[in-house]
Amino acid sequence: MPELGILGSGAIVSNDPYGNLSWLNEKGKSINWAVGADDRWHFAENETSVRRAQGDENTSVEIRMRVPGGDIVQRTDVIPVGIDSAVLLEFENETPVPVAIAIKAINFKTLEINGSKVSGEFGQVISASKPIALFCVSDDPKKLNETIRNGLAEPPAKRQKLESGDSAAIIFPLPHATSLRLLISQDGVPELPDPKVSPSFSEISNGWRNHLDAGMQIALPDKQILNAVDSSKKHLLIGSGQPIDSEFWGKEKPGEVASLSALALLQWGHLKEGKDLLLKCMELSNPGLFRKTVLHSTLITLWAWGNYIGHGPSDGIANIILPWVKENLQFLLASLPSKRRLKGKDLSLEIAALQASVEILRDAGQQNLASEVATQLDEILKLINPVSLANADDEYRLVGKKITGKFENYFRDQETQIHSHLTVTDLVNKADRTGAFSSEDRSQDPMSSALFLILARKAFIIDEAAANGNRFIQIAEGFHDNWIGASLEVSNAPIRGGKLGFAIRWHGAAPAVLWEATTDSRITISAPKLDISWSTHDLKGETLLAKQELPETAVTIFESKKISLHVDENNLSEGPEGKPFR
Numbered sequence: 001m002p003e004l005g006i007l008g009s010g011a012i013v014s015n016d017p018y019g020n021l022s023w024l025n026e027k028g029k030s031i032n033w034a035v036g037a038d039d040r041w042h043f044a045e046n047e048t049s050v051r052r053a054q055g056d057e058n059t060s061v062e063i064r065m066r067v068p069g070g071d072i073v074q075r076t077d078v079i080p081v082g083i084d085s086a087v088l089l090e091f092e093n094e095t096p097v098p099v100a101i102a103i104k105a106i107n108f109k110t111l112e113i114n115g116s117k118v119s120g121e122f123g124q125v126i127s128a129s130k131p132i133a134l135f136c137v138s139d140d141p142k143k144l145n146e147t148i149r150n151g152l153a154e155p156p157a158k159r160q161k162l163e164s165g166d167s168a169a170i171i172f173p174l175p176h177a178t179s180l181r182l183l184i185s186q187d188g189v190p191e192l193p194d195p196k197v198s199p200s201f202s203e204i205s206n207g208w209r210n211h212l213d214a215g216m217q218i219a220l221p222d223k224q225i226l227n228a229v230d231s232s233k234k235h236l237l238i239g240s241g242q243p244i245d246s247e248f249w250g251k252e253k254p255g256e257v258a259s260l261s262a263l264a265l266l267q268w269g270h271l272k273e274g275k276d277l278l279l280k281c282m283e284l285s286n287p288g289l290f291r292k293t294v295l296h297s298t299l300i301t302l303w304a305w306g307n308y309i310g311h312g313p314s315d316g317i318a319n320i321i322l323p324w325v326k327e328n329l330q331f332l333l334a335s336l337p338s339k340r341r342l343k344g345k346d347l348s349l350e351i352a353a354l355q356a357s358v359e360i361l362r363d364a365g366q367q368n369l370a371s372e373v374a375t376q377l378d379e380i381l382k383l384i385n386p387v388s389l390a391n392a393d394d395e396y397r398l399v400g401k402k403i404t405g406k407f408e409n410y411f412r413d414q415e416t417q418i419h420s421h422l423t424v425t426d427l428v429n430k431a432d433r434t435g436a437f438s439s440e441d442r443s444q445d446p447m448s449s450a451l452f453l454i455l456a457r458k459a460f461i462i463d464e465a466a467a468n469g470n471r472f473i474q475i476a477e478g479f480h481d482n483w484i485g486a487s488l489e490v491s492n493a494p495i496r497g498g499k500l501g502f503a504i505r506w507h508g509a510a511p512a513v514l515w516e517a518t519t520d521s522r523i524t525i526s527a528p529k530l531d532i533s534w535s536t537h538d539l540k541g542e543t544l545l546a547k548q549e550l551p552e553t554a555v556t557i558f559e560s561k562k563i564s565l566h567v568d569e570n571n572l573s574e575g576p577e578g579k580p581f582r
Contacts, residue, residue, distance in 0.1 A: 001052060002061060002231050002436040003248075003444040004078045005238035007211065010085030011186050012238065012248050014443045017052055017432075018044040019063035019074045021087060023186050024247040029107045031087070031184055032141075033074065034148065036100035036171070037067035041149045053433050059208040059234060060201045061434060069095035072174075077204050079183075081192065087184040088198055091174060098175045100133075102148055103182065106141050106167045113160040118170065123188030126170070129181040129195045134171040137162045144169055208234060215269030216493040218460060221486040224435070228428045229456060231435030232449035233268060236261045239446055240273040244280040248446065255284035255297030257447045263304040264453035269494045271312045278304055282324055294332045299353040302328065306356020309363045311494040318364035326369075329357050333376065342383040348402035351377065355465060404458060407451045424459040424478045427452055463495045471495070471523040475502050475515070479529045481551040484509065497521045504530075507544060514542040 001015040003024070012024040022030040034043040042065060044050055049066035063074040073092040078085050091101050105111065105118070105126070112119045113135060118126035134153035138144040144167050147153065153171055162168045174180050181195035199207075212233055218226070239261060242248040249258050259281045265274035278301060285298040302325065309318055332353060337345060354377045361370035408422045411430055430448075431437050437448030459478020465471060473495060476488065484506075491501040498519030505512045511530055517523060517539045526535040531545035 001432065001438075001443045002434050003235060003238070003442070004061070004076065004087070006078050006080050006085045006241075007237060008241040009083070010078065010080065010241075012242065013076075013078055013087055015061050015076055016045075016443055018047070018050050019052070019061075019065075019076065020044060021076070021089075021184070026186060029186065031089075032104040032106060033091075034102040034104070034145075035065055035067055035072050036102065036148075037069075037095075038097060039068050041102070041145075042067055043145055059205045059212075059230065067095060067099065069097050071095070072099060072101075075201055077201060079199060079204065081183070081185070081189055084185070084189055086189070086192060087182075088195065088201075088204070089182045089184060090201070091180045093174045093176050093178055096176050098173060100171055101174050101180055102169050102171045104141065104144060104167065104169045108168065109166055111162040111168055113156040113162065113170065114158070117192070120188040123185070123190050124192045125185050125188045127183045127192035127195055128170075128172065129179075130172050132156055132170045133173055135160065135162065135168060137168045139166050141167050211237060215265075216267075216457070217491045219487070219489040221483060221488075222425070222428075222480070224431070225424060225428050225456070227433075227435030228431045228437075228452060229435070231431070231444075232264075232437070232453050233270070235436070235444055235446065235449045236265055236453070237270065237273055240265065240270075240277045244283055250446070253297065255281055255295065256300060257450065258284075259297050259300040259304055260450040260454070261446055263300060263307060264450040264457075266304060266307045266311055267457045267494065268453055269311075269492055271308065271494075274304070275308055275312065275317065278308065282321070285324070285328065293335050294328065294350070294353075296349060298328055299332075299349040302332075302353035302360075303349070303356045306352075306359045309356075309359050310496040314363075318360050321360070322364045322366070325357060325360050325364075329354075329373065332357075333373075336380070339383055342380060345384055346402060347380070347384060348406070351380065352403060354380075404455065407455055410447065410451050422455075423480065424456050425480055425482075427455060460490050461493050461495070461500065465496075471519075471521050473500065473517075473523055473525045474529075475500075475513070475525065475527050476504065477527075477529050481548075484548050484550060495519060495523070509547040509550065511545045511548065512542060513545060516540045 001017055004013040004015060005011065014022045014024060016022070020030055020032045032044065034041055044065060047065055051064045053062050053064070060075055060077045063076075064071045065074070071094045073094060075090040075092075077088050079088050093099055103126070108120060108125060110121060111125070113132055116128040116131045117124055118132070133155065135156045136144065136147045136153040138147060148169055148171070153169065172180050181198065183192045183195050183198060185192060212230055215233070218229065220226070239248045244254060244258055258277055262274045262277040262281060265277065281297065281301045285295065285301055305321060305325070332350065336342070336347070336350065354373060358370050358374045358377065361373065411422060411427055436444040437452060439445035439448065460476065462474040462477055463471060475490070488504040489502070493500045495517065496519065498517060500515070500517045502513060502515040505514070513527060513530075515525060517525070519539070522537065523539075524535055524537055527545065530548070534543065534545055536543070
């Protein structure tokens with residue numbers, strides 16, 4: 001399930017497969033729920049009938065619990081409240097009978113009920129659209145379930161204090177065809193707004209859609225891929241506002257996760273958020289006096305800054321980060337193996353960082369230093385894998401393929417080890433129904449979100465540099481046979497110095513490609529997955545590519561068998577018109 005939050009700040013909320021909520025920065029505190037139906041109490045975490053899915057608007061989370069008569073639907077998202085945020089939780093009764101909804105506040109300590117509000121030590125923690133009908137408390141969540149199940153909850157007094165346990169449950173009636181809305185704050189705010197006047201989930205979705213559509217957009221028949229792209233982009237946009245030392249980025253490799261996330265955001269056109277995140281990553285990239293190798297996070301941060309310089313506006317950022325780039329560049333060159341030990345080494349990330357450094361230096365007006373680094377880079381490439389000058393461009397492309405292989409390995413398991421290359425369809429099959437990639441300890445893993453976006457981008461557009469500075473752009477490299485005959489469109493995709501969009505339409509089995517690019521660079525556009533013979537230098541045009549072979553469909557053929565029927569004429573009864581039934 002996806003992790004939820006708002007842009008800029010606020011707590012990150014984790015939504016588990018049952019719709020129970022917890023917060024990344026505060027272990028142990030959670031919001032669980034249950035439904036009192038005609039037959040019994042249904043506690044979400046114990047019910048096999050709970051199903052999860054992306055909401056109709058494709059950004060909110062929807063949970064459905066089957067009870068006698070139909071479904072109880074839970075919808076969840078996070079909205080801003082002042083300078084903080086709160087969870088917006090909604091329950092809808094789609095059954096023809098009334099039910100009760102229990103909200104269990106686990107480890108919230110001392111609480112006080114006043115009408116439709118629940119307050120904690122530091123302010124209001126729950127605001128409901130209906131008055132609270134019943135409550136109960138316990139120091140053990142399991143005992144709390146028993147109290148609810150046995151009908152021991154009581155009506156609250158006007159200002160009811162809940163002091164006898166660490167956890168409490170509040171219960172609401174929910175007649176058929178009605179909804180219950182709640183706003184929930186982790187620690188409490190001075191005043192939570194009335195949930196009835198809070199934004200609808202459609203309005204929240206429209207706001208997120210504006211943010212998501214500000215970057216690169218894709219349209220294709222595979223809804224599972226679209227869900228995963230939207231979910232991963234939203235996840236990283238939420239994370240971009242979190243401190244670099246927060247729980248969101250993890251404890252083991254926060255710099256590496258954050259720098260890859262920044263790179264993913266930049267490649268999908270979210271330049272401001274990617275830039276802000278890179279500035280935070282620089283805080284973790286101090287070479288240190290005694291370090292012998294450059295951190296992977298520093299290499300990725302350099303690489304990502306090269307992407308920003310190429311994709312972003314001329315905002316002078318190269319001059320601002322120049323001292324940091326020079327310091328790390330000097331350390332990087334000094335830490336490389338000697339010339340005798342370079343041959344056969346996999347230095348793909350180091351080379352990507354050096355390529356990016358050349359771009360940054362040129363943009364900062366450091367032409368002489370940029371030329372020196374470019375010369376050293378060419379020498380390193382020749383020593384690693386000696387090639388003729390005619391094939392120099394292939395070496396640059398090989399670097400990109402090696403990095404792609406590194407990223408794919410993150411998604412590999414015993415089932416996928418046999419594949420030499422993972423397609424975007426292989427990757428998306430590892431996501432849940434909401435499009436989120438989970439890990440052992442996270443309902444949505446930011447490293448997976450970042451790497452999926454980087455690899456998914458390569459399925460539609462690969463933008464590579466040649467040794468002479470020219471650009472090679474491959475489109476639709478991840479085209480799947482199942483997409484034959486279906487329209488595919490990519491728009492607002494950032495490339496070096498501009499944008500690119502293309503669409504694929506069909507004339508029978510032959511794809512027609514329409515494209516338009518805005519860039520000052522000389523580019524070569526090709527689509528080798530669809531037609532190995534086609535390429536163009538034109539910035540705008542359309543063409544008909546080679547016919548595609550339709551995928552074969554396996555059909556099981558059963559051998560026909562003779563069937564003999566034996567009729568017992570002695571057991572025939574007379575029909576209504578004197579004829580036997582047979």
